[in-house]
Amino acid sequence: xxxxxVNDHVGGRQIALPNVWGNDVKLGESIxxxxxxxxxxxxxDALHFDCIHETLARTNLGRLHVGDEVNVERALLVGxxxxxxxxxxxxxxxxxxxxxxxxxxxxxxxVEVPEAVGDYLAPxxxxxxxxxxxxxxxxxxxxxxxxxxxxxLGITTIGMRDVGWVxxxxxxxxxxxxxxxxxxxxxxxxxxxx
Numbered sequence: 001x002x003x004x005x006v007n008d009h010v011g012g013r014q015i016a017l018p019n020v021w022g023n024d025v026k027l028g029e030s031i032x033x034x035x036x037x038x039x040x041x042x043x044x045d046a047l048h049f050d051c052i053h054e055t056l057a058r059t060n061l062g063r064l065h066v067g068d069e070v071n072v073e074r075a076l077l078v079g080x081x082x083x084x085x086x087x088x089x090x091x092x093x094x095x096x097x098x099x100x101x102x103x104x105x106x107x108x109x110x111v112e113v114p115e116a117v118g119d120y121l122a123p124x125x126x127x128x129x130x131x132x133x134x135x136x137x138x139x140x141x142x143x144x145x146x147x148x149x150x151x152x153l154g155i156t157t158i159g160m161r162d163v164g165w166v167x168x169x170x171x172x173x174x175x176x177x178x179x180x181x182x183x184x185x186x187x188x189x190x191x192x193x194x
Contacts, residue, residue, distance in 0.1 A: 001072045003064050004046050012053050015064060016046040017072065030089065032073045034157075035131030035168040036061060037089025059091045060130070060166045069157045071131040087128050091168040092176070093117045095129075098143065100163050107159065108137060108147040111167060118142040119179045120171035128170040132156050 005016030015033065019025060025047060029040045033049060036059045042048035056062035064070065076082070099110035111129065113121070121127070123139050132152065138145040153159040161167075 001070055003066055003068045003070060005048075006064060006066055011050075012056055013051045013062065014041070015049045015051060015061065017049070017070070019043060019045055019047050021074075030075050032071075032075075032087075032089040032131050034060060034064075034070045035087070035089060035128050035170055036091050058094070059168045060094060061168075063166065069160060071156050073131055083133070086173055087131070087133055087170055088173065089131075090170060092120070092171050093169050094166045095169045097161060097163050097165045097167065100161075102159070106147060107150075107153055108145050109158075109161070110143050110145050111169075112143045113169060115142060117169075117171065120175050122172075122175055125175055126172040129167040130157060131168070132158055 001017050001020070003015060004018055005014070007014040007016075015038075017033070025031075025040060025043055027040055027043055030037050031040060031047065031049070032038070036055065038049040038051065038055075040047055041050045051059075051061050093114055093116075095111040095113040097109050098112050101108050118141065121136060121139055121142070121144055123136060125136050127134050127136055127144070127146065129146065134146045134148070134152075136144045137147040148158055
C-alpha cells in the first residue's frame with residue numbers, strides 16, 4: 001500500500017494510507033503498518049494513524065515519505081486460519097539489511113540486529129520483517145539470512161528494499177518468552193576464582 005500523507009507535528013507524526021476497506025474499517029481498530037500495530041485515528045477516503053515519539057523511535061515509521069510502499073495487515077479474526085506464525089505487531093527492534101542477493105535463481109538478504117536482542121534468533125526460527133512472517137534460513141551471530149519465495153516478493157515490499165534499509169523486527173513470541181524466562185531464572189554471573 002502506498003503512503004498518501006505524512007504530517008509531522010509536536011506530538012509525533014500522522015500517517016495516511018488509502019482506505020481500501022471502506023466502511024468495514026472502524027475508528028480505534030488496530031492495523032499493522034510495516035509490522036507495527038497502529039490505531040486508526042480517523043477514517044475517510046484514507047486511514048489516518050497517529051504515531052507518538054516512542055513509536056517513531058522504535059520503528060522505521062519515522063523514515064516514511066509520501067509515495068513509499070508499506071506492508072499493511074488487519075488483525076486476525078477469531079476462527080480464522082493462521083498462516084506463518086503468531087505476530088502481535090509489537091516491534092522489538094530494528095535491524096539493518098547488510099547484504100542482498102537478487103538473481104533469477106534466488107532472492108535472499110542478510111539482516112543484522114542489535115546485540116541486546118540477538119538471543120531471540122534461532123536457526124530455522126520464525127521472524128517478522130516489516131510485518132512479513134519469515135523463516136531464518138541461516139544464522140551467524142547477530143546476522144541472519146532470509147530466503148524469499150517469488151510469491152512473497154510479489155505481494156510485499158521486501159523486494160523493493162536495498163542494503164541499508166532498516167526493518168521493523170518482531171521476534172517469535174515463544175522464543176521471547178523462553179529467553180526472558182531463562183534470563184530471569186539464571187543466577188547472576190559469578191567472577192572466576194583467581
